[in-house]
Amino acid sequence: FMTLDIDDARASIRTTLDTAIRNNINPDRIILEIDQDKVMGDPVRFGSIIEEFRGAGVKFAIDHFGAGRASLNLLEPYRPEMISLSVDLVRGIESNGLRQAVVRGLVQTCNNLGIDMIAKSVETQHEYWWLRDEGISLFQGNLFASPAFEQFPAITYPSE
Numbered sequence: 001f002m003t004l005d006i007d008d009a010r011a012s013i014r015t016t017l018d019t020a021i022r023n024n025i026n027p028d029r030i031i032l033e034i035d036q037d038k039v040m041g042d043p044v045r046f047g048s049i050i051e052e053f054r055g056a057g058v059k060f061a062i063d064h065f066g067a068g069r070a071s072l073n074l075l076e077p078y079r080p081e082m083i084s085l086s087v088d089l090v091r092g093i094e095s096n097g098l099r100q101a102v103v104r105g106l107v108q109t110c111n112n113l114g115i116d117m118i119a120k121s122v123e124t125q126h127e128y129w130w131l132r133d134e135g136i137s138l139f140q141g142n143l144f145a146s147p148a149f150e151q152f153p154a155i156t157y158p159s160e
Helices: 006-022 043-054 072-078 097-113 125-133
Strands: 031-034 059-065 082-085 116-119
Touching: 006 043, 043 059, 043 072, 059 072, 072 097, 082 097, 097 116, 116 125
Parallel strands: 031 059, 059 082, 082 116
Antiparallel strands: none
């Protein structure tokens, strides 16, 4: 979800939760992705809003982690169940030692905190293999399926 005002965030999450319940969707099946560059205000206050809804079963992910304001300083106030790596960290990681070091540190941090990591925007088998070999098991990107409108796209899995 995207909101520019912290007070609107509570209403946005509440609307999502109420809609899910009305449609017999269990709240523990909902993961709301926070685009930190779209949320303005105090991260600690926003974290308390997240806690309200976490109690109802909703899970939270920080999107574009490692870019903009989506960084390590948000792990404590938000306590996300997931983070999705920024495309800037994923792109060409197999040949970029600096990005590799950063992602290895994030993998260790996430393992220590019980946070799942998603590698998004994976486009090449080399990116996939490097990330997989570092212990990441959740992936998204054109390597697996191209975007499609009103249909399920064909899915491919990298071969060894």
